[in-house]
Amino acid sequence: MMNRTALDLWVGIFVAIGFAALTFLAMKVGNFSVFNKAPTYVVTAQFDNIGGLKVRAPVKSAGVLVGRVSSIDFDAGSYRAVVGIEIDSRYEFPSDTSAAILTSGLLGEQYIGLDAGGDIEMLRDGDRVMLSQSAVVLEKLIGQFLFDRASETPAQ
């Protein structure tokens, strides 16, 4: 019987360390975003081109993380991308807020930047962000640049 209690102690220590390791991985390393789900509201925005935007990409306003991209769909009627933006309920935005797809750094991940407008009405769950600015696609930019240069120089 003595032997068994000593064994129980060791197994208890083992299991405790194991769960401590799991908690460390979840809290300190993984930032634990599933269970501390703060209340959110979802608004949609339409973009001509979303570039490399992914579901769960960050949504920032003034550089602060205020939400995440919850869904990306294609609207077959207008041929535009419909992006669901999940915003923390602590932050309210005026209804004339504009959304832009930006890139962090030169080659970094893409995120949505929200610029607050001046309206008194606030965005509610299910609303649509009217003003949107698409992702900058490098190939298009270069193409446009070359086209402009060609039109500047008169033809021989």
Add this chain to the structure above:
Amino acid sequence: MNGLLSALRTVGAMTIDGIWRLGFATRFLVAVLMHSGQSLRRVHLTIREIYFSGVLSLLIIVVSGLFVGLVLGLQGYDILQRYGSSEAVGVMVALSLLRELGPVVAGLLFASRAGSAVTAEIGLMKATEQLKAMDMMAVNPLARVVAPRFWGGVISMPLLAAMFSTMGIFGGWLIAVPVIGVDDGAFWSQMQAAVDFRTDVLNGVIKSVVFGTAVSLIAVFEGYDCQPTAEGVSRAITRTVVTSSLAILALDFVLTSFMFRGQ
């Protein structure tokens, strides 16, 4: 001609034998699961096995995890500083440990440290006819011997993999921050920004549970199925280590292709 025929015959026999063993292993798994209720009620049997396969594997897991983390820290820094992003070394260490190295290397170590011991124990019990003696005394060896060892492994493995990853991240931190001088805040904040709980931590845990189940099943099955001789037991132990290592690597590919299909 004769040699070709006999070679063909050997291949055929090996195939049939392999399929036969696969079927028996599946039936064996079902039988073990059916007898698990009894062994989980007598929980001290399972606790004893967690001690033998989990607690006693602690040292090798912790030390290996630390060294893997130290190496990842050095290699990661060497590569990343070429691109001027040496702070991302934490991201690299954490992601590679959580997604792949933690479950896989811990699983390989677990198979050779604990799986082989379980096979040897059950195989020797069979060779010395202890299992038959239990059957004679109306004690079901599946419930008394096999199921606790199976569950001991299934429970220990995810905890060991988590400890391995934690020690590895600590090892990576040890190299990056105090030794090389990467900024401590950037190390942790970049890691936290890049590691997602669901896709990285949880998928790693799922992997380690799957590997733990596979290794435990292979270990108890090889022990139970071995030839009851000294040579048979030694062959069964070899097969446990080889089969579980292959199973871990193959399952890892299958799971990874489901979890991270590069969307």
